[in-house]
Amino acid sequence: MPAPTSPAPVPLLVVEDNKDLSDILMHVLRRAGFDVQLARTGREAELAITEGAPPALALMDIGLPYKDGFQLIQLIRATPAWQQVPIVMLSGRNRREDIERARALGADDYLIKPFQPAELLSCIRRRLAARSVPS
Amino acid sequence: MIDIQAADPFVAFAYLASGGIFLLCGGLLLVIGALHWRRRWRDHRTELIEARWRPLLLQSLDGALPEFPPLPARHRLTVLWLWSRMAEWLEDSARTGLVRAARRLRLDRAARELLTDGDLRERLLAAVILGNMRDLGSWDELVAAVDEWHATLSMAAARALLRTDPRRALPVVLDAGLRRGEWPIGMLLAMLREVGPRLVTPPLCERLRTVEGTRLRRLLSLLPIAEQAKVRPVLLARLDASEDPEFIAGALRHLGEPEDAERLRRYCEHPSWVVRVRAIHALARLARDQDLPLFARRLDDAQWWVRLRAAESLLDHPRLTPPALEALLEGVAVGAEGRHTLLQLQASRLGA
Numbered sequence: 001m002p003a004p005t006s007p008a009p010v011p012l013l014v015v016e017d018n019k020d021l022s023d024i025l026m027h028v029l030r031r032a033g034f035d036v037q038l039a040r041t042g043r044e045a046e047l048a049i050t051e052g053a054p055p056a057l058a059l060m061d062i063g064l065p066y067k068d069g070f071q072l073i074q075l076i077r078a079t080p081a082w083q084q085v086p087i088v089m090l091s092g093r094n095r096r097e098d099i100e101r102a103r104a105l106g107a108d109d110y111l112i113k114p115f116q117p118a119e120l121l122s123c124i125r126r127r128l129a130a131r132s133v134p135s
Numbered sequence: 136m137i138d139i140q141a142a143d144p145f146v147a148f149a150y151l152a153s154g155g156i157f158l159l160c161g162g163l164l165l166v167i168g169a170l171h172w173r174r175r176w177r178d179h180r181t182e183l184i185e186a187r188w189r190p191l192l193l194q195s196l197d198g199a200l201p202e203f204p205p206l207p208a209r210h211r212l213t214v215l216w217l218w219s220r221m222a223e224w225l226e227d228s229a230r231t232g233l234v235r236a237a238r239r240l241r242l243d244r245a246a247r248e249l250l251t252d253g254d255l256r257e258r259l260l261a262a263v264i265l266g267n268m269r270d271l272g273s274w275d276e277l278v279a280a281v282d283e284w285h286a287t288l289s290m291a292a293a294r295a296l297l298r299t300d301p302r303r304a305l306p307v308v309l310d311a312g313l314r315r316g317e318w319p320i321g322m323l324l325a326m327l328r329e330v331g332p333r334l335v336t337p338p339l340c341e342r343l344r345t346v347e348g349t350r351l352r353r354l355l356s357l358l359p360i361a362e363q364a365k366v367r368p369v370l371l372a373r374l375d376a377s378e379d380p381e382f383i384a385g386a387l388r389h390l391g392e393p394e395d396a397e398r399l400r401r402y403c404e405h406p407s408w409v410v411r412v413r414a415i416h417a418l419a420r421l422a423r424d425q426d427l428p429l430f431a432r433r434l435d436d437a438q439w440w441v442r443l444r445a446a447e448s449l450l451d452h453p454r455l456t457p458p459a460l461e462a463l464l465e466g467v468a469v470g471a472e473g474r475h476t477l478l479q480l481q482a483s484r485l486g487a
Binding site: 028115 | 189
């Protein structure tokens with residue numbers, strides 16, 4: 001596992017309802033130097049989006065209680081302060097329709113469970129680097 | 136208070152019965168309460184054990200293993216469940232640390248014991264864990280579990296074998312999959328797809344040459360996952376030598392190359408109508424103009440299904456205009472029955 005790379009923790013929003021997976025994600029991301037805020041349901045995520053400060057990136061599942069990942073992508077893209085937040089989906093759904101739908105709604109990347117932590121980290125770093133380069 | 140001895144017998148009976156029912160309800164409430172309390176206590180205990188072991192297992196993901204405390208036997212099953220759930224989220228290559236942790240904690244040994252001595256739920260758990268660990272030491276136990284009567288357990292064992300050593304496992308899994316009709320073919324296909332066509336093709340071809348009856352027909356459903364260039368010659372040889380209409384009809388589903396046309400035309404005249412239906416369907420997919428007279432002739436087939444398939448092939452042909460169809464029917468001298476089938480199909484499509 002790579003050591004933390006950035007001096008100031010980069011804030012991330014993780015939306016995942018499964019306890020085992022969210023623990024793995026929190027462990028991996030915190031070890032990599034990120035400041036992780038966890039939302040366990042679509043409702044918690046909605047609250048974070050509408051009332052919280054935008055993170056550097058949102059990592060989200062699709063199948064969630066109350067509001068699914070697709071609805072959350074729409075919400076993020078419709079919330080002015082969050083519009084530029086890169087969205088990485090991490091889902092067990094590997095059907096082409098789901099992937100295309102997520103991308104069409106505004107997701108930047110789509111990873112499939114079971115996943116490789118190193119691949120997830122490199123995807124997140126790539127997205128953050130692309131965001132920090134002024135267009 | 137009622138004096139039972141002095142009371143009317145019916146009143147006394149009602150009094151005693153209501154008392155009995157009251158006691159019974161009280162007893163039931165106590166049992167429900169006890170069960171509820173036991174469940175909560177168990178959940179609480181599980182949470183405590185997981186809270187202790189989860190951080191240690193998470194640390195093992197980082198590479199270097201942490202210092203593990205001794206794992207008490209009474210905690211082992213809970214830790215096995217936790218390990219299994221965590222492992223399911225990670226790709227094989229990312230599980231190395233977890234597997235090393237499991238071996239350090241002797242969870243592999245515990246899983247092997249469960250696989251042979253546990254109840255059904257525990258045996259399922261053990262098969263999944265041993266597969267995720269790619270534990271070669273439990274090979275014989277997993278092979279034995281593939282023959283278990285319970286389909287879910289046997290398939291879990293088969294999947295574990297394929298994960299552990301796919302090349303060695305394929306003959307065992309294929310033979311069981313062909314023998315056991317209760318294994319859902321979709322799940323078998325999914326397991327074999329994980330292994331990939333390169334490894335699956337040789338044992339599949341070998342069985343395509345040798346197996347018979349229902350196993351042969353079941354094998355046909357597995358052919359799409361094999362390398363078609365290698366499996367096709369074996370299938371054609373087997374097809375040409377076969378007299379079994381069910382097998383022939385099943386095999387024709389896999390034909391559809393231009394070079395199959397001559398063979399398909401022959402099967403359009405097969406004595407079995409099931410084969411004729413399938414052959415016309417496969418031939419129609421090629422959409423060749425020279426086959427149109429054959430489809431028109433089959434409009435006079437004795438079997439309604441064959442006539443319907445022939446009519447569909449004509450109406451779905453991309454280059455057959457209505458005047459050309461009429462000329463074709465005239466040229467082949469299609470009878471009243473054939474024309475009627477064609478009309479029926481046209482009418483049903485107009486209606487739709």
